Amino acid sequence: MSSEVTEMRKSRVAKSETHKRIIDIAARRFRERGLEGVSIAKLMEDAGLTIGGFYRHFDSKEALIVETVDRAFHDVDVWKTSCKDISEFIAIYLSANHRDHPGKGCAMGTLAVDISRMNGPPQTFFTRKIQGNLAYFEQCLLDESADERKATATTLLSCLVGAIAISRAVAADSELSDKILTDSKHGIAALLKRKVDALDRQVSATTTK
Amino acid sequence: MSSEVTEMRKSRVAKSETHKRIIDIAARRFRERGLEGVSIAKLMEDAGLTIGGFYRHFDSKEALIVETVDRAFHDVDVWKTSCKDISEFIAIYLSANHRDHPGKGCAMGTLAVDISRMNGPPQTFFTRKIQGNLAYFEQCLLDESADERKATATTLLSCLVGAIAISRAVAADSELSDKILTDSKHGIAALLKRKVDALDRQVSATTTK
DNA sequence: ATTATCTATAGATCTATAGATAATGC
DNA sequence: ATTATCTATAGATCTATAGATAATGC
Numbered sequence: 001m002s003s004e005v006t007e008m009r010k011s012r013v014a015k016s017e018t019h020k021r022i023i024d025i026a027a028r029r030f031r032e033r034g035l036e037g038v039s040i041a042k043l044m045e046d047a048g049l050t051i052g053g054f055y056r057h058f059d060s061k062e063a064l065i066v067e068t069v070d071r072a073f074h075d076v077d078v079w080k081t082s083c084k085d086i087s088e089f090i091a092i093y094l095s096a097n098h099r100d101h102p103g104k105g106c107a108m109g110t111l112a113v114d115i116s117r118m119n120g121p122p123q124t125f126f127t128r129k130i131q132g133n134l135a136y137f138e139q140c141l142l143d144e145s146a147d148e149r150k151a152t153a154t155t156l157l158s159c160l161v162g163a164i165a166i167s168r169a170v171a172a173d174s175e176l177s178d179k180i181l182t183d184s185k186h187g188i189a190a191l192l193k194r195k196v197d198a199l200d201r202q203v204s205a206t207t208t209k
Numbered sequence: 210m211s212s213e214v215t216e217m218r219k220s221r222v223a224k225s226e227t228h229k230r231i232i233d234i235a236a237r238r239f240r241e242r243g244l245e246g247v248s249i250a251k252l253m254e255d256a257g258l259t260i261g262g263f264y265r266h267f268d269s270k271e272a273l274i275v276e277t278v279d280r281a282f283h284d285v286d287v288w289k290t291s292c293k294d295i296s297e298f299i300a301i302y303l304s305a306n307h308r309d310h311p312g313k314g315c316a317m318g319t320l321a322v323d324i325s326r327m328n329g330p331p332q333t334f335f336t337r338k339i340q341g342n343l344a345y346f347e348q349c350l351l352d353e354s355a356d357e358r359k360a361t362a363t364t365l366l367s368c369l370v371g372a373i374a375i376s377r378a379v380a381a382d383s384e385l386s387d388k389i390l391t392d393s394k395h396g397i398a399a400l401l402k403r404k405v406d407a408l409d410r411q412v413s414a415t416t417t418k
Numbered sequence: 419a420t421t422a423t424c425t426a427t428a429g430a431t432c433t434a435t436a437g438a439t440a441a442t443g444c
Numbered sequence: 445a446t447t448a449t450c451t452a453t454a455g456a457t458c459t460a461t462a463g464a465t466a467a468t469g470c
Contacts, residue, residue, distance in 0.1 A: 009422040009467040018422080034326060036245040039458060053423045055460065102325075108375065113322050116311075116377035117243060127379040154372075154389055155396020159364060162371025166317065168325035170336040180363055187364020191400045218441040218448040227448080248432060262449045264434065 019057050021047050026064055027071035031110040032103040035065060035118070062122060069125040072107035076133065086140040090188060093160050094181045099167050108133070108157075109164040133157060141192075152191070159188055228266050230256050235273055236280035237312040240319040244274060244327070271331065278334040281316035285342065295349040299397060302369050303390045308376050317342070317366075318373040342366060350401075361400070368397055 010018070025046045029038045040061060041051040058064040076093075083089040092098060098105045108130060115126045137153035144152065163184035167177045219227070234255045238247045249270060250260040267273040285302075292298040301307060307314045317339065324335045346362035353361065372393035376386045 009420095009424095009465085011422090011468060015422060032326075034243075034245065034323065036243065037326065040460090041458075050424055051458095051460090052425065052462095056422065061459070108378070110322060112374045112378040113319060114243065116374070116380060117241075117246065119381070123378065123381045127382050127385065130375060130379055131385070150388075151392040151395040152399075154392035155368060155400070158371035158375060158389070158393045158396075159368040160371065161375060162367035162369065163363075165321045165325070165374070166339060166367060166370060169317070169321040169332065170339055171325060172328070172332045173336050176336065176340070179359075180367070183360040183363035184367045186360040187367075187400065190361075191364070191396065218439085218446095218450095220442060220448090224448060249434090250432075259450055260433090261435090261451065265448065270433070 015057075018047070018049070018053075022049075022054070022057060022064070023068050023071050026068045027074070027107075028103040030065070030068060030114075031072055031105065031107060035111065035114040040064075062118070062120075065118070066121045066125055069107070069122065069129060072111060073129040073132075075104050076106045076108075080133075080136050086137070086192075089140075090156075090160070090185060094163060094185045094188075096178065096181065099164060099171070099177065099181065102168065106161070106164060108161045109168075112161065130157075155191060156188060159184060159191070224266075227256070227258065227262075231258075231263070231266060231273070232277050232280050235277045236283070236316075239274070239277060239323075240281055240314065240316060241312040244320065244323040249273075271327070271329075274327070275330045275334055278316070278331065278338060281320060282338040282341075284313050285315045285317075289342075289345050295346070295401075298349075299365075299369070299394060303372060303394050303397075305387065305390065308373060308380070308386065308390065311377065315370070315373060317370045318377075321370065339366075364400060365397060368393060368400070 022043065026038070026043055029043060029046065040054050044051050044054055054064075058067065079089055079092055083092065093106065102110045107126075111126070112130075115123055134150075134153050134157060137156050138149045141149040141152050163180055167180040170176045170180065231252065235247070235252055238252060238255065249263050253260050253263055263273075267276065288298055288301055292301065302315065311319045316335075320335070321339075324332055343359075343362050343366060346365050347358045350358040350361050372389055376389040379385045379389065
């Protein structure tokens with residue numbers, strides 16, 4: 001602390017990198033500990049900074065939350081583009097790895113309830129991202145009317161978000177926690193049978209023991 | 210405040226009623242505002258008491274949380290016994306009324322994520338209640354193997370919990386919020402088709418416009 | 419001259435405890 | 445005598461601001 005050389009003002013470019021770093025860390029910590037479980041002082045410390053600089057980057061904690069929403073959805077956005085089909089996406093989403101690393105996972109599973117307790121901008125931005133995820137699922141679905149696709153997409157989203165949340169809540173009972181993930185995968189496979197732009201073989205492969 | 214007559218010591222019976230009242234209010238407030246969003250001082254004020262008395266009832270806030278878990282699941286427990294079949298349960302669970310009154314609704318939808326961030330006793334007790342809900346769903350399911358029943362029960366639970374959480378997160382967009390509830394009902398009806406101890410007519414009635 | 423970050427702190431809140439008060443219960 | 449609840453407060457936070465410092469950028 002006192003033995004460190006105090007680094008002072010950096011360039012504008014460096015500032016925007018700092019800004020990005022704060023958001024990166026916020027997106028992780030918020031998902032891990034909740035919006036109220038992360039203090040600005042600790043957040044800045046995690047970023048290698050002190051609390052004083054925070055308010056030159058953000059007007060308030062709420063403003064940080066708003067700016068962090070996009071970043072918190074980024075990991076799932078990457079899965080959406082990197083997965084070759086919806087089955088692969090579901091397998092990643094309902095994996096033990098996702099369950100055990102909420103800070104790098106789906107923001108809906110970790111932050112939806114916190115966000116529902118806030119009004120105004122945070123909820124608006126969060127809603128937009130949820131709509132994006134619903135659109136992705138719809139686009140993966142095939143042999144139904146538009147209404148049917150929407151309904152199935154919504155059901156799929158609900159099931160994924162619920163499953164990851166419940167599996168984490170029972171994490172102390174690791175067998176049950178695993179079972180919730182695999183059983184939900186199984187159930188989703190049944191729900192999506194012949195409704196999905198994916199190899200049926202694959203859906204079964206991830207859900208049949 | 211200062212004009213009120215200060216009421217002092219009450220009987221043991223009165224104390225146990227006070228104890229119950231604190232838990233009643235905690236169960237509501239925790240579901241509404243989250244475990245961290247409720248301070249003990251405000252909680253006691255809601256109960257018509259002051260903070261000083263709290264620690265004669267509970268060793269700590271965590272101890273209150275543990276004791277409150279059962280009460281927070283009570284409303285859903287009532288639905289389980291009062292609903293004549295699973296379809297009715299699902300209709301109540303995915304109603305706008307449930308969405309708009311989290312303090313009187315499902316503890317999994319409101320507290321599972323908060324609980325997953327705590328270790329120890331709160332999580333253990335919460336897990337037990339989740340198992341009870343899974344058992345209820347299993348018992349409602351019919352034409353499958355025990356494994357299939359378990360998988361469908363888990364999927365149903367995941368879907369319900371996810372749908373209510375997401376519908377609340379997008380509450381600012383009331384159309385979308387409603388749609389998430391009705392679409393999930395629709396999707397669940399498809400999932401449960403011929404798997405459920407319920408009138409198919411009824412499942413359809415709540416999900417077809 | 420401007421500004422990105424720092425140290426320090428005000429003011430609000432939160433959990434938990436100490437000790438007073440007044441009613442219960444022996 | 446015991447105890448259910450009260451008032452008051454210690455000590456630890458948390459958000460946000462004030463003013464200092466030292467580097468950037470004109």
